[in-house]
Every structure is written in C-alpha cells, then in structure tokens.
Amino acid sequence: MQTDVLQGTLDMLVLKALSLESTHGWGIAQHIQRLSRDVLQINQGSLYPALQRLERKGLVSAEWGESENNRRAKFYSLTAAGRKHLGQESQDWQRFSAAVQMVMSSA
Amino acid sequence: MRARSLFRRDAIEREMNEELRDHLERQTEALRARGLSAAEATRRARATFGGVDQAREGMRDERGVRWLEDLFRDLRLGARTLIRRPLFLVTSAVTLGLGIAAATSIFSVVSLVLLRPLDVSDPDELVAFGHHARGSDGPSPSLSFPMVRGLRQLDVFSGVLAQANEEVSLADVGRVEAEVLYGNAVTGNYFTMLGVRPVLGRFFTEGEDDRQEPVIVLSNRTWRTRYAEDSSVIGRSVSVNGLTFTVIGVTPPEFHGLEHLIDAQFFYPLGLRQRVAGAAENDLDTHRTFLRVLARLAPGRTLNDAKPQLAALATRIAAERGLKPGDLSFLSEYERRARPVIVIAKMIPAIAGTFLGLAVLALCIACINVGNLVLARTMARSGELAVRRSLGASRARVARQLMAESLLLGAAALLVAIPVAWWVVQWISGIRLAADIPLLIDVRLDWGVLGFAAAIAILAGLVTGLAPVLRGSADGVATTLREESRGSTETRGRKRAGAVLLSGQLAFSLVLVIAGALFTRSLRSVTGMDLGLDPDGVAMASVDLSLNHYTSAQARDYFRRATEAIAALPGVEGVATLRDAPMGFNQSFMRFEHMDKRLIADAPWLSAHTNDFTPEALAALKFRLIEGRSFDQFDDSTAPRRAIVTPEFVRRFWPGERSVIGQRFQMVNDSTPIEVIGVMTGLKSEFPTEVPVPQVFMPYAQRGGSARTFYVRMRDNPADALPAVGRVLRALDPAVAVSNLRTMHAFLHNGKAFFLYRLASALTLALGLLGVLQTLVGLYGVIAYGVSQRAQEFGIRVALGAARGQLVRQAMRPGVLQIGAGGILGVVLAALALPAAGNVLAISPRDPVTYAACAGALIALALMALYLPVRRAAAAEPMRALRRE
Structure with a gap:
C-alpha cells in the first residue's frame, strides 16, 4: 500500500532523511521511500518546494556538487538549526503518534 | 535573498530546471536498472514525478519573489481583461475619476484658504491678533x-x-x-x-x-x-x-x-x-x-x-x-488657525470639515457604485475565475488578480480625475469678478493635492476591489456563486442598505439637478429682468478724484468737462454720471424723516437707498418716470433741494396719497426741506431679484462728490467706445485712474448682478450631473449584479415557458420601487430645502415645471439603467444560462 505523506510531516521527513546523509532531492525521496518500505511515496511536486522552504528557513543548506559518475547535482545537508528543529519535531511526533496509537488501539 | 532572487531570476530559474531535470534522469535510470525499456522508464519517471509544472510553481512560491512576478503578470492580465471590456472600463474610470476629481477640487479649495502656509519663512511662528472692546x-x-x-x-x-x-x-x-x-x-x-x-x-x-x-x-x-x-x-x-x-x-x-x-x-x-x-x-x-x-x-x-x-x-x-x-481684551491665534480673519476663524474648521466631509461622501458613493459595477462584472466572469481556480490558481492568486484589476481601474480613474480636476481648478482660478479689488483665487493642483488624488485613487481602487474579493474568492468563486444564486449569503439587511443608498443618491442628485435647473432658468430670467434701467448699448467708466486730492470745485469742473468731451465722441447718444453704480459694490443709504411729524409708529425715520445723477441720466439709462419731471440744469446748488423718489418710498412716507409731487421731507439732522419733483421706477441696486426698497435720487448738482461713474449710451456697439472714453478721461488729467472701463453688459454679467447665478447654476448643475451619473452607474451595477445571480433561474423559467416580458417586469419591480421612492424623496427634499434660496432665485423655488421635468428625466434615465441589464439577462438563451453552473 502506498500513502501520501501526511500534510505537515513532509518537512520533518526530509530533515530526518538529511540527518542520516547529505544528498540531492532524488536521494531524499529514495531514502524516505526505502525507510518506509515503499509505503510513503514522496510527491516531487511537494518535495522541491519543501526543500526551498527549508533552505529559506535556514534549516538546510544547499550547494551544487559532483555526484557519482561526474553528474552535477544540488546537494542538501542539515544545518545546526535544522538538527535542533528535527529533534524538537521528532519528540513532538513521538508523543503525538503514541497518543493516536493509544486511542486507536483501545478496545 | 529576495532581491537576489529577483535580480538573478534567470539564473535561479535555470538552476531550478536543472535540478528537476536531474531528478527525472535519476528516476529514469533507477527504473531502467529495474529492467524497464528506455521509453517505458521515461514515461513512468514522468508519471511519478507528479507534475513538473506543479513543482516549479511550488518552488517559485517558496522563493518568495512570487508576489512581484505575479503582480506584473496580474497587471498585464488585468490590463488585457479591462481593455477587452471598454464600456465597463470607461464607465468605471469616469465614475470613479469624477468622484476623485470632485474630492480633489474641494480639497484644493479648502487647502487654498486653510491649509496652505503663507509663502514666508517659518510661517508657524506667526501669530495673528484681534481685540474686543466692551x-x-x-x-x-x-x-x-x-x-x-x-x-x-x-x-x-x-x-x-x-x-x-x-x-x-x-x-x-x-x-x-x-x-x-x-x-x-x-x-x-x-x-x-x-x-x-x-x-x-x-x-x-x-x-x-x-x-x-x-x-x-x-x-x-x-x-x-x-x-x-x-x-x-x-x-x-x-x-x-x-x-x-x-x-x-x-x-x-x-x-x-x-x-x-x-x-x-x-x-x-x-x-x-x-x-x-x-x-x-x-x-x-x-x-x-x-x-x-x-x-x-x-x-x-x-x-x-x-x-x-x-x-x-x-x-x-x-x-x-x-x-x-x-473692558479690553486681545484675541490671539496662530496665523494658520486665524483664517481668513481671526474673528470668524473658529467657524472655519466646521465649514472646511463640512466641505471635506462632502468630498469624502462623494468619493465613497463613487466607490460603492463602481464596487457594485465591479461586482456585477466579476459575477459575469465567474466562469473564467472558476476555470482559473480549478487549473490550480490559488485562492489568493485569484484575489490578487481581482485586486490588480481594481488597482488598474484606480489608475485609469486617476487619468480621468487629474485633467478634470485641473480643468475645474483652472476654472475656479480663472474667475474674474468685475470687481476693482484684485481677487486672488489661486487654486493650484500642487504636489500635495496631486498626492491626495493619487492616494484616493489607490484607496478607491482597493476599496472597489474588495467587493468581489470579499465575495468572489473567499471560498472559491464557483461555490460562492452557487450559494449566492440560492440566496443563502445575501442578507436582507445588506440588500436593504443598498436600496436605501440608491434611493438616497437618486434623491440628492434630483435635489441638485432641480437646484441647477432653477438657477439656470433664473439666470436666463434675470438677464432679461427689469433693473429699472436699460443696460443695452451702454458703456461705463468710474473715476475717484478724491484719490488725487481734488477739491469739490475741481471735481465738479472735471466731471463737467469730461461729460462734454465724451458727448462729443462719434456715436455717442447720451452721457450721464451716477454717484454709485447700480449693481456695483458701493451703495449708499441715508435716513429721512417727515418735516413735521413722526414717520410711522415703529421708527421715527426711514433708511432709504440714496443715489444721485445728472439730468442726462434719464435718457441715457432710460429710467422710467412715473409721475412729475426729471432733473434739469436749473436744479443746481442755488435752487431749493429736490428729489425723485420711488413708489416704495411714497408708500412709506405718504401712504394713500394720489400724487406726491410737491411734497416735502428732510434728512435726519438736516432740516433743509427736500421737494419731490418726480416718481420713477426704482433701480435694482444689489441683486436683480431684490425686493424693491425705498429709494431717493438727488440731482448731482445739489450733492457733489468726487467719485462717479460715467454711463455712455452708444448708437452702435458700446465696446468700441471704451478706448475713446478712457482716453478722454485720462486726457483731462493723466494722474486720474479710470476703473470699471467696460460695457454695462460685461459689468452685469461678471459683476455681482448675474455672476452669482452663473456660479450657482454651474456648480449645482455640475454636482447634479455628477450625482446623476453616479446614481445611474450605481443602479446599473446593482441590478446587473442582481440579475447575473438569477441568470440560472431566468434560464429555467424561460425553458419552462415563462414569457420574457413577465420576467423583465418581475425583475424590475424592486428597482422601480427604489427609483420611485428616490424620486419622491428628492422632490420633497427640494421643495423643503430650495425655498432657502428663494430670495436669490428669479423663479419660484417650487416651480412645478422644473420639478416635473427634472424628476421625469432622471427617473426615465434610471429606468433605462434598470431595464438594460434586466432585458439582457432575460434575453439570454436558456441553455447558456443553465450551463453556467
């Protein structure tokens, strides 16, 4: 089953992916897809605007670089602010999903 | 970042495209790695990418320069849309523009007297004074x-x-x-x-x-x-x-x-x-x-x-x-707050406030009317907006586009307003009274006033733009439309407020138009009104010898020789001099009493308008003698005092007497008897419409005085005689200043005699026509909006076999009621308010013909404004109207 990324969580997922490895947009999408075992499909129409948004907020930085087999690509990496933001976000998310889980699993 | 984005727009777009292309290529490669064919991989990669354009738009949005690029695009699109509807554009721009012009003109006049600082250094330090003595x-x-x-x-x-x-x-x-x-x-x-x-x-x-x-x-x-x-x-x-x-x-x-x-x-x-x-x-x-x-x-x-x-x-x-x-106190006030003179300066803020309030009101009404028009138009193009919305334009985008159009409308209105305001200001500045005082009506469209106009144009554009934005894009135009066409959001209160506003506008416009028509008819009537003399073919000139320190004997000699010299000019039929020019700015009054008894119970004396003239005046100005004789050369300083009086004087002094020739009266504090030798029709001295007051005319020879006005009756065009008359008067003494050298016709029309009527009729007519235009546009906008909401209903009813005539009648009924109410209200208001100007009007302030003609014309125009959009809506093909949904 594939599902759209819940609204508002995309930024968090992107930050998470980047916390593991600095990579280009396609790499981020692949990463999230792989980690979610193909459940989460990143809509590229949202991914790139989200990257732009995160860059503007100073949570990620971007620069053009050489990727494997000499292709130019725009590489994104997490900034210190981004790392802090991600910590906060993931805490909130843990609490939220645990709460939802409790509600949904109650008989 | 924003500035960089803007200036490096092309580079950034290129980078963005490169990044997206890179993504696509990687996706394609990944798919091929899974064993898909090249063509299939490309197709699938594109499909999963989920819309390159969407990504691009989203990125542009995130970049934050979007608004500026959009603004240009919106303005371009707006300009194209507006130009496609020239009638709408012209009507709105003219309506709004005239509203702005009216407000700007009022502002510039108020600014002239009250706001503009004196052209001196540090004017704010200046203090003006007055005093009050018990x-x-x-x-x-x-x-x-x-x-x-x-x-x-x-x-x-x-x-x-x-x-x-x-x-x-x-x-x-x-x-x-x-x-x-x-x-x-x-x-x-x-x-x-x-x-x-x-x-x-x-x-x-x-x-x-x-x-x-x-x-x-x-x-x-x-x-x-x-x-x-x-x-x-x-x-x-x-x-x-x-x-x-x-x-x-x-x-x-x-x-x-x-x-x-x-x-x-x-x-x-x-x-x-x-x-x-x-x-x-x-x-x-x-x-x-x-x-x-x-x-x-x-x-x-x-x-x-x-x-x-x-x-x-x-x-x-x-x-x-x-x-x-x-018992004595000083008044002191900052110069700027002591205008035009310190003793009445306290009233000025109220007066200026009233005028500025009127300006704002005029502007608000123009905004509301154009707002209605814009609203009707937005409804008419709801299809287009819905399509844009469903194509992915954000709500804000559609709202912004509508605002951009309104801003353009504001700019177009400014293009109308500035020349009109300029023309009005020129006209006001150009007012030249036939007065000797050098009036300075230096109304200017300076930067302050122009800034004011531009500010209101932008504001007016935004305000009119708000109407459809508030209704149109708040939750998707199509939804709003559907809801509104079922009457769920249009509150009755708002409808009623709109109806009252329109009726009110119609009523006030009608009052102004009636006032304008009354003044215009008065002007035509007063120019033909009996002034007690015949101004046609008469040239005039005034001299004040007291300025040259003439003795009364020297002055008498000057006037005698001047009269003889002018009489000798070719084409002259008669020359006379009067002390005070009728309808001029100087008028004299003297108090008279009976020789032997109290005049009447309530006053011991009578204040009568007094003037004197030379014997030739009767012929030169065609005074109308009712009884007795005029002055002749024997009525000089050696003869007993004599006077010609008017019937009004006779009525007060000798009521019921059949003939008053030979009756005697005297000035208060001077017991020399004055004998009545004639009775003539009085001269109008202040206004052509004034109620005749008691008047006493004396022979110049018995009165003297060194300031006089010459009246020269010419056989042909009196304007031709003016240079020669001026030359004669100056030839006698080059140090003598000649003023009022003009034809009597010009003196009356540019002087206080008729000028008031010209000004009043021009002002009231201009304001009235402005009001009519506003009313018609407002009415049209409201009705067009209303029927556009009901287009679907019309379509169904026509499809079900309803007669179009019936539809039109039904749709027009509420508008007809508003127009009727406004018309009646206007007539009533005019009948109540205009008698206040009754003394100045030369016809009845409740003249039924004027009222009927103005009300009839305005109501007919209003019905037209009502009928046109209704007929268009009713005439629409049922299928087209239905398909709009």
Whole structure:
C-alpha cells in the first residue's frame, strides 16, 4: 500500500532523511521511500518546494556538487538549526503518534 | 535573498530546471536498472514525478519573489481583461475619476484658504491678533497703532508688523496710464520679519516707516502687468495719489501679501499713510483700530507664553483709554488657525470639515457604485475565475488578480480625475469678478493635492476591489456563486442598505439637478429682468478724484468737462454720471424723516437707498418716470433741494396719497426741506431679484462728490467706445485712474448682478450631473449584479415557458420601487430645502415645471439603467444560462 505523506510531516521527513546523509532531492525521496518500505511515496511536486522552504528557513543548506559518475547535482545537508528543529519535531511526533496509537488501539 | 532572487531570476530559474531535470534522469535510470525499456522508464519517471509544472510553481512560491512576478503578470492580465471590456472600463474610470476629481477640487479649495502656509519663512511662528472692546459690536480683527507699540515691548515676540489696506491711484505720467491699485501700508519691518526677499531692488529698512521717505515696493504681478517686467523701474519716480514716490523693489511672484484671497499690488511705509490719504489727522497717533497685525514668536516661545503678557498689556491700554480693566481684551491665534480673519476663524474648521466631509461622501458613493459595477462584472466572469481556480490558481492568486484589476481601474480613474480636476481648478482660478479689488483665487493642483488624488485613487481602487474579493474568492468563486444564486449569503439587511443608498443618491442628485435647473432658468430670467434701467448699448467708466486730492470745485469742473468731451465722441447718444453704480459694490443709504411729524409708529425715520445723477441720466439709462419731471440744469446748488423718489418710498412716507409731487421731507439732522419733483421706477441696486426698497435720487448738482461713474449710451456697439472714453478721461488729467472701463453688459454679467447665478447654476448643475451619473452607474451595477445571480433561474423559467416580458417586469419591480421612492424623496427634499434660496432665485423655488421635468428625466434615465441589464439577462438563451453552473 502506498500513502501520501501526511500534510505537515513532509518537512520533518526530509530533515530526518538529511540527518542520516547529505544528498540531492532524488536521494531524499529514495531514502524516505526505502525507510518506509515503499509505503510513503514522496510527491516531487511537494518535495522541491519543501526543500526551498527549508533552505529559506535556514534549516538546510544547499550547494551544487559532483555526484557519482561526474553528474552535477544540488546537494542538501542539515544545518545546526535544522538538527535542533528535527529533534524538537521528532519528540513532538513521538508523543503525538503514541497518543493516536493509544486511542486507536483501545478496545 | 529576495532581491537576489529577483535580480538573478534567470539564473535561479535555470538552476531550478536543472535540478528537476536531474531528478527525472535519476528516476529514469533507477527504473531502467529495474529492467524497464528506455521509453517505458521515461514515461513512468514522468508519471511519478507528479507534475513538473506543479513543482516549479511550488518552488517559485517558496522563493518568495512570487508576489512581484505575479503582480506584473496580474497587471498585464488585468490590463488585457479591462481593455477587452471598454464600456465597463470607461464607465468605471469616469465614475470613479469624477468622484476623485470632485474630492480633489474641494480639497484644493479648502487647502487654498486653510491649509496652505503663507509663502514666508517659518510661517508657524506667526501669530495673528484681534481685540474686543466692551460696548463695541463684537470682536474686531484690527488693532490700533498704540496697541502695536505695546506688543513690540513684549519679550515673547521677536517682531511685530502691522499693515493697513489702502487704495491708491498710481500714475507714471507720460509712461503708463494711471490706475487704481489695492495694496498695503506696512511697518518698516514687514518684509524682514516675514523673511521675504526682493527679486529686484530692495525692501524697506527697519524704521523706514518713521523716516517718511516716499518709497514704494511693487508686487510681482504689478511689475509684470503694468511694467512688463522692466527692471529699470527701480529708482523710477511714480505718482501715488499725486505724491512723488520712488520705486525701490519688487516682491517675489509667490508672495501676495497677508490677506487671503486678495493680491496686494503695492507696499509703502505706514508712516506715509496720512500724506497719501490727504487726511488731516494721523491715525497712528489715535486709538483707531485699523491695522492688521502679525507677530513672530521669539525662539522657543509659544502662544501660551504670550497670553499673560497680552492680558497685562490689554489692562494697561484700557487704562490709557480710560476704560475699566477687563473692558479690553486681545484675541490671539496662530496665523494658520486665524483664517481668513481671526474673528470668524473658529467657524472655519466646521465649514472646511463640512466641505471635506462632502468630498469624502462623494468619493465613497463613487466607490460603492463602481464596487457594485465591479461586482456585477466579476459575477459575469465567474466562469473564467472558476476555470482559473480549478487549473490550480490559488485562492489568493485569484484575489490578487481581482485586486490588480481594481488597482488598474484606480489608475485609469486617476487619468480621468487629474485633467478634470485641473480643468475645474483652472476654472475656479480663472474667475474674474468685475470687481476693482484684485481677487486672488489661486487654486493650484500642487504636489500635495496631486498626492491626495493619487492616494484616493489607490484607496478607491482597493476599496472597489474588495467587493468581489470579499465575495468572489473567499471560498472559491464557483461555490460562492452557487450559494449566492440560492440566496443563502445575501442578507436582507445588506440588500436593504443598498436600496436605501440608491434611493438616497437618486434623491440628492434630483435635489441638485432641480437646484441647477432653477438657477439656470433664473439666470436666463434675470438677464432679461427689469433693473429699472436699460443696460443695452451702454458703456461705463468710474473715476475717484478724491484719490488725487481734488477739491469739490475741481471735481465738479472735471466731471463737467469730461461729460462734454465724451458727448462729443462719434456715436455717442447720451452721457450721464451716477454717484454709485447700480449693481456695483458701493451703495449708499441715508435716513429721512417727515418735516413735521413722526414717520410711522415703529421708527421715527426711514433708511432709504440714496443715489444721485445728472439730468442726462434719464435718457441715457432710460429710467422710467412715473409721475412729475426729471432733473434739469436749473436744479443746481442755488435752487431749493429736490428729489425723485420711488413708489416704495411714497408708500412709506405718504401712504394713500394720489400724487406726491410737491411734497416735502428732510434728512435726519438736516432740516433743509427736500421737494419731490418726480416718481420713477426704482433701480435694482444689489441683486436683480431684490425686493424693491425705498429709494431717493438727488440731482448731482445739489450733492457733489468726487467719485462717479460715467454711463455712455452708444448708437452702435458700446465696446468700441471704451478706448475713446478712457482716453478722454485720462486726457483731462493723466494722474486720474479710470476703473470699471467696460460695457454695462460685461459689468452685469461678471459683476455681482448675474455672476452669482452663473456660479450657482454651474456648480449645482455640475454636482447634479455628477450625482446623476453616479446614481445611474450605481443602479446599473446593482441590478446587473442582481440579475447575473438569477441568470440560472431566468434560464429555467424561460425553458419552462415563462414569457420574457413577465420576467423583465418581475425583475424590475424592486428597482422601480427604489427609483420611485428616490424620486419622491428628492422632490420633497427640494421643495423643503430650495425655498432657502428663494430670495436669490428669479423663479419660484417650487416651480412645478422644473420639478416635473427634472424628476421625469432622471427617473426615465434610471429606468433605462434598470431595464438594460434586466432585458439582457432575460434575453439570454436558456441553455447558456443553465450551463453556467
């Protein structure tokens, strides 16, 4: 089953992916897809605007670089602010999903 | 970041495209790695990418320059959309533009009198004065010279200037014709205290008013018009009331003296005033209050600091004049708040506020009307907006596009408003009364006023734009449409408010149009009205020999020789002189009583309008003698006093008498009997429509006087005789100034006789037509909006077989009721309000023909504005109307 990324969580997922490895947009999408075992499909129409948004907020930085087999690509990496933001976000998310889980699993 | 984004837009777009292409390529490769064919991989990669365009748009949005690019795009799109509908564009721009023009014109007039600072240095430090003495008629805007001396001793002021308004005959014998000029006798510190610098020559030095040196400063306009900007005028000798003065300087063009609305033409030292006027007593030594006074606050001091010092000064001066302390007080106010004169300055904010309120009201109504029009138009293009919305344009985008169109509309309105306001301002500035006083109605469209217009245009654009934005894009135009067409969001309260507004507009427009029509008909009627004389074919000219210090014998001789010389000119049929020109600005009244008894129970005497004329006047001006005879050459100073009176005088003095010839009466305090030798129809002296007042005419030979107006009846065009008449009058004495040299026709039409009617009819008609236009546009907009909402209903009903005529009638009914209510209200308001102008109107203020014609025309136009959109809606093909959903 594939599902759209819940609204508002995309930024968090992107930050998470980047916390593991600095990579280009396609790499981020692949990463999230792989980690979610193909459940989460990143809509590229949202991914790139989200990257732009995160860059503007100073949570990620971007620069053009050489990727494997000499292709130019725009590489994104997490900034210190981004790392802090991600910590906060993931805490909130843990609490939220645990709460939802409790509600949904109650008989 | 934003600025970088903007300037490096192309580079950034290129990078963005590169990044997206890179993504696509990686995706394709990944798919091929899973064993797909090249073509299939490309197709799948594109499919999963989820819309390259969407990504691009999203990124542009995130970049934050979106709004600016969008603004340009919106403006371009808006301009194209507006131009596609020229009728809508022109109607809206003209409606809004005229509203802005009206507001701007009112603002510029208010600004002229109240807001514009004097063209002097640091005008905010200037304080104006008046005084109030117990027992006098009320506060006076003038001070005496001893008061000025007292003010000069106060340390709160760094300077005190005084000026007296003067009228002189200025002559340059052998060079420029003598002319009556209006200007000021001023203290020596006048220009230095104001900080005004000469463009030519020098100004007075401090204390020059004491030294009595006969020097004169010319205003820039005098220098331009009278001396054609000749710079050799400095140092030249001129004659001021026969005294030799030296011209020492010329004022800068922006300085007009301190009187608002009057353009001072010269300035000379106050100390010379007695000699110039030829007065026996020097007013500067007396307590006569005749000076307008301004003071400049010392650095750091305020008006409040001055109040206690002024109170102490008032007490001291009261003591000098033998008054009780408290019987004299000073009025003081900052110059800017003391306009036009200090004693009535308190009323000015209210008056100005009223006018500015009217301006704002006019503008609001224009905004509402255009707002309705924009709304109707937005409804008509709801399809287009819905398509844009479903194609992915965000709600805000659609709203922004509508706002952009409104801003463009505001700009278009400004393009209409500026020339119209400019024209109105030119017209107002160009008003030249046939008055001798040099009026300064220098209304300007300066940057302040233009900024005001631009600000209201933008504001008006935004306000009109808000209507559809609030309704149109709030939750998707299509949804709103669907809901509104079922009547779920249109509240009854709002509908009723709209209906009241429209009826009110119609009513007020009708009042203005009726007033305009009454004034216009009055103008036509007064120009043909009986003034007691026949102005056709008459030229006139006034001279005031007292300015040249003529004795009464010299004046008598001058008038006799001038009359003979003019009579000898070719084409002249008759020449007469009158003391006061009828419909002129000087009129005299005298009190008369019976020889032996009290006149009537309530008053011992009668104040009658008094004038005198030479025997030839009866023929030259075609006075109408009812009884008795006119004056002849034997009614001179040696003969018994004689007079011609009017029926109104007879009615008050000798009610019921069949003939009054030979009756005698006297002036109050002069027991010399005056014998009635004739009765003639009275002359209208102030207004053509005035109620005839008792009048007494005396023979010039028995009265004398050195200021007179010549009336010359010409066989042909009287305008042709004017140069010759002027030459004759000047030939007798080149130092004599001739004024009012014009035909009597021009004197009446540009003078106070008819000018008021011309002004009133122009103003009320212009405002009325503006109101009518606003009403029609407003009505059309509201109705068009209303029926556009019901287009679907119409379509269904036509499809179900309803007669179109029936539909039209039903749709029009509420509008017809509004129009009817507005029309009735307008007629009632006009009938109540206009009798206030009854004395000035030459026809009945409730003239039924005028009322019927105006109301009929306005209602017919309003019905047209109602019928057109309704018919269009009803005529629409049922299927098209239905498909709109």
